[in-house]
Amino acid sequence: MATAINRGVIGREFPPYVVTVERGTIKEFARAIGDLNPFYVDDRVGAASEWGDVIAPPTFATTFRDESVDYNAFLHDLGTDISRVLHGEQEFELHRPLQPGQTYLCRTRVADVYEKSGKSGPMGFVVRETSITDRTNELVATMRSVTVVRL
Amino acid sequence: MKYGRLYAEDVNIGDELPPLVKGPIQQIQLTRYAGASGDFNPIHQDDEFAKAAGMGGVFAHGMLSMGFVAQAVTDWAGAGRVHKLGVRFAGIVRLKDVVTCRGRVVAKSSKDDVHLVELELWAENQRGEKVVTGRATVGLPSRG
Numbered sequence: 001m002a003t004a005i006n007r008g009v010i011g012r013e014f015p016p017y018v019v020t021v022e023r024g025t026i027k028e029f030a031r032a033i034g035d036l037n038p039f040y041v042d043d044r045v046g047a048a049s050e051w052g053d054v055i056a057p058p059t060f061a062t063t064f065r066d067e068s069v070d071y072n073a074f075l076h077d078l079g080t081d082i083s084r085v086l087h088g089e090q091e092f093e094l095h096r097p098l099q100p101g102q103t104y105l106c107r108t109r110v111a112d113v114y115e116k117s118g119k120s121g122p123m124g125f126v127v128r129e130t131s132i133t134d135r136t137n138e139l140v141a142t143m144r145s146v147t148v149v150r151l
Numbered sequence: 152m153k154y155g156r157l158y159a160e161d162v163n164i165g166d167e168l169p170p171l172v173k174g175p176i177q178q179i180q181l182t183r184y185a186g187a188s189g190d191f192n193p194i195h196q197d198d199e200f201a202k203a204a205g206m207g208g209v210f211a212h213g214m215l216s217m218g219f220v221a222q223a224v225t226d227w228a229g230a231g232r233v234h235k236l237g238v239r240f241a242g243i244v245r246l247k248d249v250v251t252c253r254g255r256v257v258a259k260s261s262k263d264d265v266h267l268v269e270l271e272l273w274a275e276n277q278r279g280e281k282v283v284t285g286r287a288t289v290g291l292p293s294r295g
Binding site: 025029031032033034035039040057058059063082086088092094095150 | 154173180183184186187188190192193194200204205212213215217218219221222224225226229230231233234236237238239240
């Protein structure tokens, strides 16, 4: 029996959540990638830079997650589970770099859910968009993530 | 020059980024990336889980490869210059794979004081198979 992906989750908004970026988290993220750019890992270079402190690498916002959200429950609502999903696409739009000590508000919504047939059978696609704003409600970054579900 | 300052005037359409070679991928790096990113999907850690899921064994987080691609861009353009970065994960990166990130300048524009450069990006494994394809927009300072 062919399973279908639940398009009913389109438009679902997750509860907004707050993230305060820690200096050590930026550095460990950069080191895990093997990117020792001094603007990420060296406080003195950061302090002397145009940003006045170290900055986060472009993909750092991927660390932003709401630990109170049960991701497995979301996958269950979609009609799948963690063993069936792959990361299909990812996009970041950055209006300025993310920085330590800053507090950001993240709002995620399910922008689209659709099915396509790929070379290994039918696939589901789940598009989530997250907006990241600062304390003055200015948009700092957006991220768009496409999850592929093996149906 | 790595970490050097790149100016808009120094960039031409068709210019290639210096290739960035990453890997060979080791399990410890996937474990470290899981900790640093918060993505603890067992498919990147537990070989039995990944095999049972039909993936033939553990493989790297797509976001780790995207981090490599981002590094190729920032090594060239400088940290903090990326306005937009988007990728498609075109292939699985496995343990022991060597990932080479490449890119080239496809467009350039200047409006007022903003100098944007559009890049086509890709990463390939040691067999020349594309594992990531993407685009980026970077904003560069001007000498003027």
